[in-house]
Amino acid sequence: MRNIAIGQAGGPTPVLNASLAGFIRASTESCIHLVLNGYQGLAEGRLHVMSADDYRIIEEHCEIPGAVLGSGRYPLTPQRMLQALEHLQQANIGTLVFIGGDGTMLALHQLSKLAASIGYDLQVIGIPKTVDNDLTATDHAPGFASAAKYVATSVRDISRDLEAMKNFEQVRILETMGRNSGWLAAASGFFKKQASDPPHHILIPEQRYTWDQIISGIGETLRQYGYAVVVVSEGVEVEGDQVEHGIVQGRQVLGGISKRIEHHVQSSFGVMARAELLGMQQRSSSLAVSQIDYMEAIQVGEVAAKWVTSGQTGVMVSIQRENDREYQISYQSCPLEKVAHGGERLLPAAFIQDPDRYKRWLRPLLGSDLKEYPAALNRSYLDAEKQIKP
Amino acid sequence: MRNIAIGQAGGPTPVLNASLAGFIRASTESCIHLVLNGYQGLAEGRLHVMSADDYRIIEEHCEIPGAVLGSGRYPLTPQRMLQALEHLQQANIGTLVFIGGDGTMLALHQLSKLAASIGYDLQVIGIPKTVDNDLTATDHAPGFASAAKYVATSVRDISRDLEAMKNFEQVRILETMGRNSGWLAAASGFFKKQASDPPHHILIPEQRYTWDQIISGIGETLRQYGYAVVVVSEGVEVEGDQVEHGIVQGRQVLGGISKRIEHHVQSSFGVMARAELLGMQQRSSSLAVSQIDYMEAIQVGEVAAKWVTSGQTGVMVSIQRENDREYQISYQSCPLEKVAHGGERLLPAAFIQDPDRYKRWLRPLLGSDLKEYPAALNRSYLDAEKQIKP
Numbered sequence: 001m002r003n004i005a006i007g008q009a010g011g012p013t014p015v016l017n018a019s020l021a022g023f024i025r026a027s028t029e030s031c032i033h034l035v036l037n038g039y040q041g042l043a044e045g046r047l048h049v050m051s052a053d054d055y056r057i058i059e060e061h062c063e064i065p066g067a068v069l070g071s072g073r074y075p076l077t078p079q080r081m082l083q084a085l086e087h088l089q090q091a092n093i094g095t096l097v098f099i100g101g102d103g104t105m106l107a108l109h110q111l112s113k114l115a116a117s118i119g120y121d122l123q124v125i126g127i128p129k130t131v132d133n134d135l136t137a138t139d140h141a142p143g144f145a146s147a148a149k150y151v152a153t154s155v156r157d158i159s160r161d162l163e164a165m166k167n168f169e170q171v172r173i174l175e176t177m178g179r180n181s182g183w184l185a186a187a188s189g190f191f192k193k194q195a196s197d198p199p200h201h202i203l204i205p206e207q208r209y210t211w212d213q214i215i216s217g218i219g220e221t222l223r224q225y226g227y228a229v230v231v232v233s234e235g236v237e238v239e240g241d242q243v244e245h246g247i248v249q250g251r252q253v254l255g256g257i258s259k260r261i262e263h264h265v266q267s268s269f270g271v272m273a274r275a276e277l278l279g280m281q282q283r284s285s286s287l288a289v290s291q292i293d294y295m296e297a298i299q300v301g302e303v304a305a306k307w308v309t310s311g312q313t314g315v316m317v318s319i320q321r322e323n324d325r326e327y328q329i330s331y332q333s334c335p336l337e338k339v340a341h342g343g344e345r346l347l348p349a350a351f352i353q354d355p356d357r358y359k360r361w362l363r364p365l366l367g368s369d370l371k372e373y374p375a376a377l378n379r380s381y382l383d384a385e386k387q388i389k390p
Numbered sequence: 391m392r393n394i395a396i397g398q399a400g401g402p403t404p405v406l407n408a409s410l411a412g413f414i415r416a417s418t419e420s421c422i423h424l425v426l427n428g429y430q431g432l433a434e435g436r437l438h439v440m441s442a443d444d445y446r447i448i449e450e451h452c453e454i455p456g457a458v459l460g461s462g463r464y465p466l467t468p469q470r471m472l473q474a475l476e477h478l479q480q481a482n483i484g485t486l487v488f489i490g491g492d493g494t495m496l497a498l499h500q501l502s503k504l505a506a507s508i509g510y511d512l513q514v515i516g517i518p519k520t521v522d523n524d525l526t527a528t529d530h531a532p533g534f535a536s537a538a539k540y541v542a543t544s545v546r547d548i549s550r551d552l553e554a555m556k557n558f559e560q561v562r563i564l565e566t567m568g569r570n571s572g573w574l575a576a577a578s579g580f581f582k583k584q585a586s587d588p589p590h591h592i593l594i595p596e597q598r599y600t601w602d603q604i605i606s607g608i609g610e611t612l613r614q615y616g617y618a619v620v621v622v623s624e625g626v627e628v629e630g631d632q633v634e635h636g637i638v639q640g641r642q643v644l645g646g647i648s649k650r651i652e653h654h655v656q657s658s659f660g661v662m663a664r665a666e667l668l669g670m671q672q673r674s675s676s677l678a679v680s681q682i683d684y685m686e687a688i689q690v691g692e693v694a695a696k697w698v699t700s701g702q703t704g705v706m707v708s709i710q711r712e713n714d715r716e717y718q719i720s721y722q723s724c725p726l727e728k729v730a731h732g733g734e735r736l737l738p739a740a741f742i743q744d745p746d747r748y749k750r751w752l753r754p755l756l757g758s759d760l761k762e763y764p765a766a767l768n769r770s771y772l773d774a775e776k777q778i779k780p
Contacts, residue, residue, distance in 0.1 A: 012551050154671055164461040276670060283551060287677040
């Protein structure tokens with residue numbers, strides 16, 4: 001009889017706990033150890049046998065954002081990995097499962113290799129999560145759809161507000177998550193139908209920009225529509241510079257590019273500009289959970305539980321789209337090695353060049369309950385007046 | 391036959407359009423003029439007779455944030471007021487209705503007095519809206535409940551995220567709207583049950599603080615729980631200083647106190663702190679609309695339409711609570727003069743001293759569909775470990 005250990009690592013999502021609940025419900029093994037506080041808890045031996053009470057609490061958290069086991073970031077040095085393996089062996093763990101993103105999968109892969117090298121027969125399975133969709137080898141991962149829904153609806157709503165207030169405030173610059181990839185920032189264009197609809201400019205890390213380009217583009221929008229909504233991914237480089245919020249444990253925390261754009265816009269045009277981060281709600285808002293995201297989050301957990309029994313190891317659960325016309329997915333196994341060395345998943349050039357194609361890809365993930373807003377009356381009348389006096 | 395003119399002014403809310411729709415549905419007058427872009431539109435004569443198409447578009451906007459007529463901020467000088475009255479007289483307007491906050495009500499009151507002084511018999515009615523609940527002479531106004539729901543749920547969700555990540559990031563400082571009043575910031579404590587629950591510190595403009603107090607308080611929380619969530623109203627003064635984002639048309643735009651606290655926390659404790667504005671979503675998020683807010687927004691519009699017929703003038707629709715035990719309100723008329731000179735409505739001392747009392751007041755406004763989150767497992771285990779080794 002071999003025990004299972006499961007933990008959560010990296011930044012939480014609104015559906016990270018759903019994957020844990022899915023795994024635990026579908027698990028047929030009687031003895032599950034919970035790893036508290038991610039890889040740090042693993043290295044420090046914070047493993048607890050799941051009690052009936054714990055099971056109930058995890059169930060209660062199925063729809064709650066955050067990480068019920070505690071998560072975190074923790075660089076796993078070789079020394080710490082050996083400690084982790086010792087703790088696992090002491091608890092007679094035969095299977096280690098972690099829910100996380102690319103860093104988590106890399107660490108799982110390394111643990112798996114190290115275990116093999118010391119003759120410890122450890123089954124290892126990864127359950128994917130992300131908010132910025134940078135995890136490779138999967139069409140998308142749980143967490144992204146809810147974050148994208150939050151970004152799309154917030155930018156639409158904030159734009160409505162600005163459009164009504166343009167005699168007072170003319171430019172809003174909204175900063176999204178996305179260190180290397182523009183999936184989230186580009187999702188802000190989901191409701192855009194024509195050039196005059198906000199957001200007018202979406203800046204993503206996949207592309208290079210100069211200050212001149214950015215500022216003259218915003219100036220042109222101001223002249224045409226009297227206001228401008230700009231969305232920028234935190235990882236965007238302008239003239240080779242990225243804006244850093246700070247460095248924590250050797251990890252660069254990005255943030256602040258929107259504030260720089262605000263400054264340039266104000267000094268170039270003398271208008272009122274406001275930079276705002278879309279913030280931590282992107283990875284935590286219970287208000288924006290996409291139903292399909294929630295269901296898939298549970299399902300990746302269930303699939304991992306089945307794989308424990310069927311004996312798969314060194315793999316991550318990956319979501320593949322079966323069909324371009326209607327939304328249909330399958331769960332496939334992907335070697336952790338491929339995930340670990342696949343690099344970050346960037347927004348494909350086809351989606352950058354053809355935003356409608358990206359929107360078609362995105363639509364099923366966001367859900368069918370999203371409302372398109374008709375144009376406001378002040379805009380219709382303005383357009384009519386322009387047509388009368390060209 | 392006298393015509394009605396209606397406009398929207400000031401910062402939008404998620405339910406500002408609901409009040410307009412409520413008014414228009416309940417109006418028995420056949421000829422309604424729409425004032426585009428608030429008081430600026432009024433001074434510039436941007437009045438349009440509502441067509442059947444316009445009616446349909448306003449109906450379609452009933453659940454949409456922003457201001458379908460266009461809104462804005464515009465200082466009404468005596469000169470501009472006279473222009474506005476001229477345009478109204480030309481269109482044979484007998485009734486002027488505006489939906490807005492305290493500035494809007496003051497302007498309506500002045501217009502009403504000026505009209506009387508030139509012998510123009512103009513009926514004037516105000517429909518209230520607010521997000522920060524600073525409008526006097528009403529228990530609350532439409533817009534506040536949805537903003538408070540957004541703040542309460544966002545702070546709860548962001549806190550869950552931080553609690554799971556405290557080995558990486560220790561302090562979050564979340565800045566709310568509220569120039570002079572702490573209603574919104576205090577709403578962030580809605581889900582708090584005990585001292586250890588976040589938010590650990592709520593700073594409101596009604597109270598005075600020193601940097602020493604703020605920083606030593608956060609330090610104590612860090613020592614006790616390993617992380618700290620701080621909520622601060624944009625209008626908070628520390629040692630006599632308020633943080634300004636800029637000045638637009640003579641109006642001070644606040645913002646940035648959270649960033650200063652971040653700086654002090656980082657330099658005092660060397661921890662990772664992150665300041666974020668809860669942002670424009672407070673007054674625009676379609677995700678956080680409170681059902682009761684939406685209904686009341688429609689009703690204040692309907693009441694104003696009835697008053698047009700019954701001939702009330704120089705008044706604002708005010709919401710009064712009839713009962714402390716169960717939620718029951720009535721709509722009363724309040725003289726615009728009283729609203730205009732009543733000053734800003736601050737959070738009462740009784741609510742500051744007894745947060746539970748404020749929560750009881752707030753509960754019916756936020757709605758009954760809000761979920762309390764149970765404690766996460768990592769916290770329960772941490773508490774248990776502390777009890778074992780005190």
